[in-house]
Amino acid sequence: MPRPGFVLQVDERTPPLLVPEGEGFRMQKFPLGTRVVYPPDPLPGVRDVPSAVRHALLNPVGDSKPLPELLFPGMQLTIAVDDISIPLPPMRTPDIRQPILEHVIELAARSGVEDVELIVATALHRRMTAAEIRRAVGERVYRSFYPEHLKNFDAEDPQGLTHIGMTDEGEDVEISKRAAESDLIVYVNINLVAMDGGHKSVAVGLAGYRSLKHHHNVHTMMHSKSYMDPREGHSAINDSVNRMGRVLRDAGVKIFQIETTVNSETFPSNLGFLNKREWEWGASDQAMMMAAKKANDVAPPRVRREFFRRIEAPYKLTGVNAGEVEAVHERTLTNLHRQQLVEVQGQADVLIMGVPYLGPYNVNSILNPILVHCLGLGYLFNMYRNKPLVKQGGVIILHHPVPWEFHSIHHPSYIDFFEEVLAESTDPKTIETKFEERYATDPWYVHLYRTSHAYHGVHPFYMWYWGAHGRDHAGDVIFVGGNPSSVARLGYRRADSMRDALEMAKDTVGSSPSITYFHAPPVMIADVH
Amino acid sequence: MVEAREPASASIVDALSGKTMLLTGVTGFLAQVVFERLLAEFPETRVVLLVRSQTGATSRERVEYLFRKSAFDTLRERVGEDGLKQMLRDRVEVIDGDFGKGEPAVPGGIDVAMHSAAAVSFDPPIDEGFLTNLQGAMNLYGGVIAGGSTPALVHVSTAYVAGVQKGVIPEGPLEHRVDYRLELELAVAARGDVEAASRKPEMLNAFMDSARDEHSRAGPRTVAEDAEERRQKWVTKRLVEYGRTRARSLGWPDVYTFTKAMGERAVEELAAEASLPLSIVRPSIIESSYTHPFPGWIDGFKMADPIIRAYGLGQIPEFPGIAEGIIDIIPVDFVVNALLAVAANPPAPGDVNHYNVSSGSRNPLRFFELYEWIRAYFEEHPLPERGRGEHKVPTWDFPGNLTVERMLRRAERLTDIAEKVVTHLPKSKSMRDAVRRVDRDKARVDFVKRYSDLYGMYTETEVVYTDDRTLALFESLAADDKARFPFDAAMVDWKYYLQDVHSPAVTQSLRELSKRDRDRPTVAIREREEPVLALFDMEGTIITSNVVESYVWARMADLTPEEWPRELASVFGRIPGYLQVDRRDRGDFLRTFFRRYEGASVEGIDRLVADHVAEFMLQKASAAAIRRIREHRAAGHRTILITAAAEAFVRPLSPLFDVVIGAELEERDGRYTGFMSAPPLVGEARAAWLRRYCLLEDVELRHSYAYADSYSDLPLLRAVGNPVAVSPDASLYRYARRRRWPIEEWGMTRGMPRVRFPRPAVRT
8 A cells, every 4th residue: 555645744854846837847945834735645556457347348337238248239339538638748659549449349349340430538528639549559450440420529519419408407318319329338448537428428428518507607616615525515516517427328329338447656757856755756756856946047948848738648547447437436546546546634724736737638738828728726625525625715826937838739729818818808697698608609719610710619618617616715816927908907916926825815815824735637637625 | 880770769568559550470489479468568559460261260269369379378377368359359450361372351441560470490391481481471472562551571581591590690781692583483383393203204113112011912003102292292392492492502501591592582572672671580480479478388398308318218318519609598578578679679660670689699608608507407307217227328529520410310310220120021920029129229220310410500600690770679678578578689598598587497397207107009899779790800910820821721621631731842942932922912822822722622621621721720810819809799889800811711600790702713613713703802903892882771880890910901991080000010110100099909819729720631
């Protein structure tokens, strides 16, 4: 059993601690008494991945037969896989999707199934490029299926969706027509965080705007505390998705869910110091850190971006489960918690976090200001169970340069959202009422989503709502080192250094606040009591 | 030589009571106040105004418009709007006439004819100067006499008719033997000569050459229009040169004083012939008023004011002139009062009286005093510079004319070099900033040069105009009139006048301007009932690349790696050639380049566009451009893309547009022939296309929009009511700034990786 997570109390002997900030990091001295939350050490990986996969497929959990018994000649089989948004950073090849897909396809072939379609469950995310798909599914699958039988999901195909029904709360359930009409959907998932997987895989991954708007909205987001706590009654979004999943099940949509979890080995060995606690750095870690920092500080932005873009995680599989959706997901969560849960006692007045270079929506792309907001206040802030790490009305201090930069192919609607919508209001409710519909149905964005590699027109709204709860919970949000104009556009404050930010925080939380530094990545969930 | 004058028997008002006075130039600076005083204080005097009607305003409307000006503030307060109109009805007759064109029809019964209209410019073309200042005066007085009147003439001239002299100038007839009739005849004939000279083939070729240098890419019509414009400018410049040189060769500093002097002689002869009493009034430099209608009243900017303003803005580091030289300034109300006193005291019929209304002889203002008081004024009340505190005023050392001229020449050379450099910089934001800075510096140097050329004589002057006769007239007035109509130049307190009256008056508008936010012209997108077009140029406007780059790119995507080196060598080797062709004529360039597509399959190109070019274009397309296109669409406008590229290549952007106008490549059996099936739409062909389109579709261009980046698109931009320059080149940038067109910067989205050559096409 590896070391569990740990909460450090900063004292005189504590060295400067690493704080990630976009495409770079800083070494920061923290005030005495600051609590620093560290994730548990990586769990050991499964030794023999192929046999683990085979074992899972043949020994399903919950009310499900083994996969071979579900396959028969002449059937329609649809295999859906998670898209490029997970895992983060992209996994070193072979991606875990590859052996699972190969196994499933082999079993199907053995059972004489001929009609097999692979769908990348992008929902409203951008279409993956051919190269990205090849990397995720592996050469063999790619060659056999791409492009005729291995496609990105298209949520705007007027003929491509089927309305399954409504939940008892009046939510539309509409998913991919091909998937809905198949005799079996096999969903291949990677569960990086607690909100992935479960009913979300099909009900969200293969759905369009009509269905998604019922849970991706300001009201649901404000009532999800937290997204990372999928227990009934804790997360309105999870509850909604679960209702939809049950509508699918009751309508006879048959899903064989395969979920995987990976350990927390996020960074390759040359950046190994990023996986370790600072006082345990050896001479080589120290040297690597210094070299990386020096090189990074002098490198031009393009080079820096390219360096980070190329990072691949040496993740190891910690578990694979298959079968009925809810039963599988329960085991997945247990596995995930084993790796990610850290016990923390009590909330702090000030929460400090570093926003790293990568979130789910900027793989091979640019972390634009809206995504910075989402990653900081949507994802990192929500990495808790029970209570947030920071008190209601407390101060959140984030580290990120927040450059005014966008990827014009991946995020065209983000640019307009930033220039047009945020210039007028930052209030999620106002934005939702006034602008969402127009962006969601805009024919140009739809065109780019379907034919280019653009996120859907409504996607920046979801990113903004995603951070709504954190924004609302905090009394003040300060970006250390942020570009003044883009931080102002987001409606936050900025400071040149953490010291200044702490000084500014005193207006809100008084002169001697309790401070917590959430030392992620790697990903962890703070269980706050 | 001033004879003792009898004390005036009656007051000025009484003397003019029951009389009818003809006034010219009432819309100008001086006569405006004469008119106001006549209305206000001479209730028994009738006024006849000779005013030229203009397109859009009758002569009467022009007079009514006068009443809204600040010169009439006091009177308007006293009698109200209606009272003014009543006065106009009861006591004023407005007649329409243009004495520049012939004798105006003037009614009889004129007792006093006061002529103060003159060419405003110091440097008009020689024929215009003569026609206004000499022939005009003769026409006017001729018209008055023909109407049956035998009035006393009051002729406004200038002190500087004395020409280039040193020493003391008395008030008397000018001494010269110039034959004004011959000068007039030749001046008028000069225009014919110059016009003829400008039409000689070698001249026309020169105009064409320089027009072509700048506009060849726009097309032949634009070149022709520009060449003609250049010819006209040349004619004017040449005639100005004729005038200035002739004036100087006879001892006058400029055409203005020369023609005014000729005019005096002509009027003197005319008055003697018709035995009319003639008074010639010669004011020096007229500036804002001392007391009436209110201290500091001024209409427009007079001679010294542009210099005072520019100095206050810190733009004149040094100025030529003799520090001890006398600057002969006289407040406008002194001149008005003198004119009224002169009008009330005419000489005997057939006699002539000359009056200098000037300050130089009895109350001289020296150049360095003027400078120091104005400098002190600006130090105490600096001009605000928006957002940057206040302007600093320079210190003048009066190093002598030669040094100043040397400084000017050096500055001129430097700005010329800088200008050549910046206009050849590649298109970018910093190029445009540099152009703006160079233009500003150049304007400053030009300003100082022009004013020192023009006013050299006035600031270097060592001449004194006596005003004994004027003083004698003043002394002869009744005590009451002396207080009411003061014009004794000795009464002017220069320090008070310059610091408390004049400088605040001429800088007021600058102070108000700096308070307001400078309104940058912006694009307003409005929905309208009638159809509105929004036209977008592609290369350089929507897409931040030039044609050559995008074609090279597209070409590369179409080849297998093995073919790259050869093709690259071939394309890059020809780039200088392409650029040269492109500089001369974009159409030729496109024809040359499209030849490369000979034999390419239509389907292959379509696939190439879908697979590779689309991404390239979307990445290079400016987000601001796309947003703007969509805004126009949302407002119900018809969006039109105009591009020199082949239509197949712009398909990725076509969903944004209702109409796409691009080059069409000829196809045969599913392959391109390398020829274009219609001439390329570049330069003025675009405007022509647009006109035809509007005719066919019944669209008005008044409310339409056009966006382009290059000067060659000027015909297109000028065709619409709402032109917008987008990331413009230096020439368009200048043009747009001058016209106050909106200028926008659309660039690639920040942070995007550089566009790389595409991966080689997959051949299947």
